[in-house]
Structures are given as structure tokens and as C-alpha cells.
Amino acid sequence: MSRPERRRGPRSDLQDTRGALLEAARARFGEHGYDGTKLRDVAADAGVDAALVSYFFGGKDGLFAAAMALAVNPAELVEELLRDGTDGLGERLLRALLAMWDDPGSGSPFVALVRSAATNERAADLLRGFLERELLGRIAMAIDAPSPELRAALAGSQMVGIIMARYVVRVEPIATCDPETLVAAVGPTLQRYLTGDVALGA
């Protein structure tokens, strides 16, 4: 049971240790959040020693930052979606994001951020800043209606709610249903928040 026997993942002979660590880190952070992720486990998944994390990334913080940076930049994705105007934007937005999140490779950094933000104040700052600056801010600028910030934030809350239900808490039937089912059901919600008539009390 205590045989050395290193290297167990699919990675055959390439000794791209750094890349292997990043890959394992994204998976672990996505599954357990920042605080819940153990460096030793990440290293074990990558088939290398835990000391290499410090060697390559300086520490846990650096590894987390590097793993998050691997995300497909959603800012340009949003820009692209916005170029087609705001008609049907809700559906298109949700469809694109679901496609991204359903793929463990590109989606786990986001799930990791949401998970980590719940218990880690710095991660919450990161997520809040990212949402406001990269996503909601851009969307708010593109919509031509009163209270664009509130509208974008409401849409964001529904998107985060979907992430929580589908990827974090895994509430059925949302967790396992077809993406298009969600697009059809909650796309209109997003569209109403963005351009529809929402009562803006206060």
C-alpha cells in the first residue's frame, strides 16, 4: 500500500508538472472551494509532490490565482453576445454560459469562485469585483432602460442561483436536466430583467 508508484492520471510521459498541477487545482478548487482544497490532494492528483506547488506558484494563493486565470475570458464572450443586440439576449447568454459551465475544463474556475466566495472573504471580493466589472458592468452599459445596474444585478442573481442549484448544491431536477430545458425556462426571466418591464419600486 505504501509503494511509491507515482503517476496515475491519463498524462502518460510528458513531465509537464506545472500544467498537471494547474489541471488538478482547477478540479479540486471547483469541487471543494479554496478553503476546502488541500494542497497535498492537488499534488497527489497531479502525481507529484506537494512541495512543487510552492516551487512553481509560491503558495496556495498563487496556485489559486493561476488556476482562475485559466478561465476562458468571459468578457469577450459577453461582448460578442452583445454585438447581436439585446433581442433574445437572455437565451443566448444562458446558453453560452451553460455550455461553458457544463464543461469541466472551462467551467470549473467559475464554480470554484462561487464555492470559495461563500466562506472566503477574499474570494468573495474577487467574485464581486469580477461580476461587477467584467460581466454585469458590460451588460448594464448595453441595456437601454432605467436602472441598468439593478437590472444586470438581478440577471446575475438568477445566473448564480442556477450555478448553485446545478453545480454546487445539485438540486434536482435542475442538476441533471437538459441545458435547453433551462434555457427555455429561465432565458425569459433574464430577458425580462434586462429589457422587460420590471417594477423598480423604491
Next chain:
Amino acid sequence: MSRPERRRGPRSDLQDTRGALLEAARARFGEHGYDGTKLRDVAADAGVDAALVSYFFGGKDGLFAAAMALAVNPAELVEELLRDGTDGLGERLLRALLAMWDDPGSGSPFVALVRSAATNERAADLLRGFLERELLGRIAMAIDAPSPELRAALAGSQMVGIIMARYVVRVEPIATCDPETLVAAVGPTLQRYLTGDVALGA
């Protein structure tokens, strides 16, 4: 600085240690989640020693369970709301829940559960079970439309999204706006999920 000088909260002379611990625990768990909460801090807030936690509750698990059990039972709250029928249920549901969550006394157990569920698998099980059994299940039984489970789950995802935005990540302007603003804006969303015409693809 190292003077004993115990007892600092508002609780003047009653030595209800157990109650003080529960009160402090709800606040801490609500703020930092299960994993992020340190028993020493809870004890310090309560003005007693950390060892008392084990004495009264057997350990961290027991303290968490006891603190969660203090929640105003939302099952009967939902039952009461359901008695008035499903017309305007979305608004009434959201108004009642916001009133509850905005009060640190009654709302923090929920926020604590949501926070903890993000990194702690057992807390996620707890939250999922609670949602499905106590909340969404009851709501699903009360609505007379196709796919009641999906409808209830969608409503739940929007409610959790509001919790995340308002209490956990604190995204503006949702975090600080008037409750009635939210009721007016997202109440119709809930109503549509529950009884409106949502496209139920797949």
C-alpha cells in the same frame, strides 16, 4: 491586555452559557460558514471558554446542528402562505423570506447553511434535503401545473440567487436596496415559475 475581564456582550448577568453559545454560533456560522468558523471565536463572543462547547454540544457538529435547529420553522410559514392560494404567491413568499433573512436573529441559520453548503459536503446534503423536503416539496404539491418539481426548483434557484447576492457576495445594488424593490422586481419571476407559462422543453 490579558486581564480576565469576561462577559462583554449585551447579556448582563444571566449566566445562560448554553444560550449565549447558540446565539454566538448562529452569528459566526452565518458569517463564515461551517468550516470557516472557529470554536474559540464563538466562545469568545459568548464570553465563555471554548471547552464549554464540547461540554454542552459534544463538539462542533452538535453546535452546528443545534444552531440550525433554532431556525423559525419555515415549513409552517410556507404552509400558511399556501393557504391563501397560489395567486400572488411569488410576492408573498419573497416578502416573507426577505423579512426573515433581513433579521439576523432568524435569518442567519439559512445564510449559514447556504455558505456552508458551498464547501462542506454534509452541509450541502443538509441544505439539499431541507430544500427538497421542507420547502420545494410542499410548494410543488400545491401548484396545479405540469412539472411541478421543476417549477418549484426554478423558484428555489432564484431565491438562493437572491441570498447569494444580498447576503453572501453582497452585490450592489441588491445587497442594500429596499426589500420591496426586490419583491416588486423578482416576485413576478417566482410567480411565473410557479404558475405561469414556462416552456418545459425536453
Next chain:
DNA sequence: GTCTATATCGTGATAGAC
């Protein structure tokens, strides 16, 4: 009942051999 002191463990980081 309440506190002090301590046992025990898990984790992140580091020094140094190979």
C-alpha cells in the same frame, strides 16, 4: 459548571539532499 492545560492532528510552507 466552568476554566486551565495539554494531547493530537491536519495543513501550508521551507530547507536541503539527490
Next chain:
DNA sequence: GTCTATCACGATATAGAC
């Protein structure tokens, strides 16, 4: 570059004095 061994620290839980 990579691993072994270890340190330093913080956390829960427990034994026992008062």
C-alpha cells in the same frame, strides 16, 4: 526539477483542577 523530512501554526477535543 523533484522529493524527503521537518517545522510552525492553528484547530478540535479531552483530562482534570477548582
